Amino acid sequence: MHTKLYTIILAAGEGKRMKSDIPKVFHPVGGLPMIEYVLRRAIELPSDRIIVVVGTGKEIIMDYVSKRYEDAFFVHQNRQIGTADAVKTATHELTDLEDDVLILNGDVPLLSNALLKDFYEQYKKSKSSLGFVSARLDNPAGYGRVIKKGTRFTILEERDADEKVRKIQEINAGIYLVSYKALVKAIERVEPSPVTGEYYLTDIVRIIQSMKKKIMNYHTDKPEQVIGINDRKSLAFSEKVLNQKKLTRLMANGVTIYDPDNTYIEHDVAIGKDSIVYPNCFIMNGTKIGSRCIIWNGTIIKNARINDGVEVKPYSIIEQSTVGRDAVIGPYARIRPESVIEDNVHIGNFVEIKKSSLGRGTKANHLSYIGDATVGSRVNIGAGTITCNYDGFKKNLTVIEDEAFIGSDTALVAPVHVGRGAIIGAASAITKDVPTGALGIERSEQRNIEGYAMKRKSKLGGR
Ligand code: UD1
Ligand code: CA
Numbered sequence: 001m002h003t004k005l006y007t008i009i010l011a012a013g014e015g016k017r018m019k020s021d022i023p024k025v026f027h028p029v030g031g032l033p034m035i036e037y038v039l040r041r042a043i044e045l046p047s048d049r050i051i052v053v054v055g056t057g058k059e060i061i062m063d064y065v066s067k068r069y070e071d072a073f074f075v076h077q078n079r080q081i082g083t084a085d086a087v088k089t090a091t092h093e094l095t096d097l098e099d100d101v102l103i104l105n106g107d108v109p110l111l112s113n114a115l116l117k118d119f120y121e122q123y124k125k126s127k128s129s130l131g132f133v134s135a136r137l138d139n140p141a142g143y144g145r146v147i148k149k150g151t152r153f154t155i156l157e158e159r160d161a162d163e164k165v166r167k168i169q170e171i172n173a174g175i176y177l178v179s180y181k182a183l184v185k186a187i188e189r190v191e192p193s194p195v196t197g198e199y200y201l202t203d204i205v206r207i208i209q210s211m212k213k214k215i216m217n218y219h220t221d222k223p224e225q226v227i228g229i230n231d232r233k234s235l236a237f238s239e240k241v242l243n244q245k246k247l248t249r250l251m252a253n254g255v256t257i258y259d260p261d262n263t264y265i266e267h268d269v270a271i272g273k274d275s276i277v278y279p280n281c282f283i284m285n286g287t288k289i290g291s292r293c294i295i296w297n298g299t300i301i302k303n304a305r306i307n308d309g310v311e312v313k314p315y316s317i318i319e320q321s322t323v324g325r326d327a328v329i330g331p332y333a334r335i336r337p338e339s340v341i342e343d344n345v346h347i348g349n350f351v352e353i354k355k356s357s358l359g360r361g362t363k364a365n366h367l368s369y370i371g372d373a374t375v376g377s378r379v380n381i382g383a384g385t386i387t388c389n390y391d392g393f394k395k396n397l398t399v400i401e402d403e404a405f406i407g408s409d410t411a412l413v414a415p416v417h418v419g420r421g422a423i424i425g426a427a428s429a430i431t432k433d434v435p436t437g438a439l440g441i442e443r444s445e446q447r448n449i450e451g452y453a454m455k456r457k458s459k460l461g462g463r
Pocket of ligand 1: 145
């Protein structure tokens with residue numbers, strides 16, 4: 001008979017040690033809330049049902065999870081009085097005595113699918129009533145310690161342990177598989193810790209053994225996968241581990257990472273082969289970079305689509321935008337959200353683009369602001385061109401058609417339309433539409449006064 005697998009994710013804790021207003025499992029690692037990784041593992045296994053125990057900051061967690069995992073079910077733990085109490089709340093949602101229950105802490109994001117799958121298989125094979133994962137840590141501080149006497153196991157929380165037990169390096173990972181039948185019985189029998197008054201889930205190990213049921217211990221030699229995040233220090237450490245894993249995967253897929261110690265790429269970023277990423281770049285989730293791209297140092301890219309062959313020169317920022325093939329961006333360029341930069345466009349230094357589209361082969365190479373504009377193909381935007389898109393009340397649109405030539409230091413006072421192939425004289429303030437092929441020029445005529453400089457010198461005393 002097929003037994004179902006229910007997964008309970010514990011996510012109600014305050015996370016006191018984080019000293020934060022945000023619930024702990026919602027803190028990001030690799031650009032995703034840590035609970036996201038745990039949910040992914042539960043889905044992959046696969047779980048027949050996922051139950052998330054929420055409490056502290058439950059609105060923000062439920063909002064996030066329900067948008068992405070429609071089938072996830074929430075139970076509310078009213079008071080955060082321990083992991084056993086959290087599980088007890090969740091067991092009220094389970095019914096079938098033949099089922100298995102996987103319990104995961106919401107603060108263990110580095111766990112791999114391979115480890116969980118193997119644990120599940122070994123647990124099934126062993127026909128145990130409970131299995132728990134342990135690992136040996138060089139620094140076991142903060143974790144529950146696993147005490148083994150013959151075939152009997154006890155898990156003791158650090159806060160309840162004496163010096164001798166604290167020296168034990170085998171730790172409880174907080175990952176359990178347990179038969180529903182044994183779980184419901186055992187969970188009722190957990191007593192509060194005499195030291196902290198909390199109900200420890202770890203007690204079920206002792207209780208289920210005392211019920212003469214079989215226990216299995218799954219020791220993993222991948223301790224980095226079971227790191228629990230309790231404070232900012234372990235958060236930073238996990239970030240590092242996750243980032244290195246990401247970079248290793250990218251390198252294995254043909255991406256050159258010039259200096260992996262100083263490159264930061266979030267978990268869900270994709271980069272095509274023969275692309276190069278130079279140091280001190282932050283490439284954030286939602287970003288997809290094609291092949292043969294060069295991402296120079298100091299660049300920040302967030303939620304953007306960068307097509308093949310693009311070069312992003314140093315210290316540029318690209319956010320929530322699309323960049324076409326073989327375009328060149330930067331140095332020091334800023335592409336703000338909702339921009340579409342088509343193939344072969346050149347955006348140069350100190351150019352800001354906001355909510356605008358630039359057609360193929362268009363160039364804006366120096367010191368410009370292009371906002372709320374639709375710019376055609378092969379347009380030349382001279383140095384210092386500004387779209388004056390804001391009149392103090394609302395944003396107005398600028399349209400520049402194909403092959404127009406915008407002279408340097410032009411102010412395009414929107415709403416305004418520049419026709420195909422039109423030319424704008426340098427330093428013009430353009431407030432009226434310019435027809436196709438016309439010259440638009442707005443500037444007073446130049447006067448030259450002969451000999452002025454000499455006259456001024458003698459008047460002011462020849463200095
Ligand atoms: C827990 C284990 C410890 C193990 C470690 C592994 C217990 C008593 N201890 O300790 O043996 O080594 O994980 O990382 O289980 N939570 C609730 N409701 C509560 C309390 C906690 O939902 O009332 C949730 C938290 O949000 C968290 C998880 O349970 O996701 C674990 O709680 P945490 O306080 O982090 O336990 P640890 O002290 O790390
Ligand atoms: Ca923890």
